[in-house]
Amino acid sequence: MTSPRTLYDKLWDAHVVRQESNGTALLYIDRHLVHEVTSPQAFEGLRLSGRKLWRAKTVLATPDHNVPTCDRAAGIVDAVARTQVETLDANCAEYGLNEFRMDDSRQGIVHVIGPEQGFTLPGATLVCGDSHTSTHGAFAALAFGIGTSEVEHVLATQCLWQQKSQAMLVKVDGELRGGVTAKDIALAVIGKIGTAGGTGYAVEFGGSTIRSLSMEGRMTLCNMAIEAGARAGMVAADENTIAYVEGRPQAPQGADWEQAAAYWRTLHSDLDAVFDRVLELDAATLSPQVTWGTSPEMVLSVEGQVPNPADAPDAVKRADWQRALAYMGLSAGVAITEIAIDKAFIGSCTNSRIEDLRAAACVARWAVAHGRRVASNVKLAMVVPGSGLVKAEAEEEGLHRDFLAAGFEWREPGCSMCLAMNADRLEPGERCASTSNRNFEGRQGQGGRTHLVSPAMAAAAAVFGHFVDIRDLKLDNLGGVRR
């Protein structure tokens, strides 16, 4: 009898092509997402060395980081960005890769379109030259971000050299209180273990709360695993996972489907599997979370006050907190709900799926019903769907009308102001309620100040002009329940 294995062990074992005695393994990669920013040098490397691409059918490409979110008909105005997107188009054409170009209705953020197309499959290994590739672990896949040299390596060999990580279980049990989402779980976990707390680990999220999360919620959670420094995040496959995949354009069909689904049902940690570290969290104790500083670990419950550097645990942290407060233009002791914002951004690979948009639209409808709209001090409140298909689905449900009626802008899909490579960005000193994943200095624009929150919290901050506790609005269908 074999010893009990974690989900990570199972995924790892199934992909070892060659095991070296020093612990390094050559892992086979089943799926590879490619975008315009981290791939041009990889294709150039292939050309310079005269190497062939190993297996074109494992690649799905799309431009997402640089694309404009309005006036698409005009093309990309920024010449440098345009060259990068055109380079992706040319490389995909040259190597015969499946690409959803900017004008394709299926274009979107790589981490949204992979699952949407059924390209992301349970039990697969999936990589992308993007740190948020951990998202796909929501499907019980082994998914992680890589650099450009590794992108080239996978294109040329279909494999990667990897050291196996340790296994961590983050076990969340209990029922989430209304208005508390997967994003809040993710931020609370990072607040607890720190941005390096997951370094060296592959993290599995388990427990009754995780099992009750939608696939969208699981993606949000795994997406943020990288912000805790983890190599990968993952959730066991269950009937939700299988139902989500079924019928998607690239999902297995016929006899393949039956065989695949039977295998996927084995993709969970064995009962007695041993983890190197276990973290337990009670979902019922969680409140909506808001970051106050320049690292995702600088996070608080919405009921909290900006901390005092004098209370920091050590000298390095004290200096960090001081620097963060200065950068953020905040003083110790200020209540989170007193912080006024200039912009709101609802989007990114963390929170731009249909369920996220439904939650935000729910707040927009509440605003209209209460004679409110985006507050006068908020210069811009933008909603950027994760893909063309998410946008179409939202429009079919009429969500765009809810947003527009409340004064939000309704944009074209892409990464947008999560990292501000396109025209969407914060100006120096501007403060933003953002559903994205990083509040680093300058992330959303030089001098910009980012507060990470859930979609409903961002929408509510836009309506009130400052952060509010979403639970005060007494909305009971924030979980993405269809109307």
Add this chain to the structure above:
Amino acid sequence: MKPFTSIHGLVAPLDRANVDTDAIIPKQFLKSIKRSGFGPHAFDEWRYLDRGEPGMECAHRPVNPDFILNQARYQRASVLLARENFGCGSSREHAPWALEDYGFRAILAPSFADIFFNNCFKNGLLPIVLGSDVIDRLFLEVWACAGYRLDIDLAAQTVTTPSGEVIPFTVDGERKHRLQNGLDDIALTLQYTDEIKAYEARRRIEAAWLFA
């Protein structure tokens, strides 16, 4: 890739934790389709007082006198002394490209973010993990002594201070071999082409849906 054997390098101290790759090379410079030329924009937002844009001539931009790397005593440093979780955030390999192009060959820190750590080895840059207490002490020594240099010997896996103290470090054997010889990973992997094909043949049966 430039091989790494040993260096005798000037050390620059960057005393902050969680230095992320957005700070090492801001997003606007990622629009380049080249691997080179990122050095003048390394730490752009901290290093200059104006807003940096791709294609700028950096020699005449206003520099931030408060940024440590701008101090005269740290010019031409090739060893970066850093704090916890260095290189966190985005997977952009432009970060090690920028650091290497700036002139760094080695980075010493108590811990590194995973993807950044991997990326360094692909670019002739040696990330060395040392205990927090050792790093703390090195910071004090660097601050106290202008022109502070360290000897880093990859073959011996040692860092030697000016006082002659020898600090050992660990590095994965395979990575060390590739770094010492400036070897291309892909060429090595392609030696195992038969094994990769055998794996694929097996998986076509076991998990046919991944090959449909």
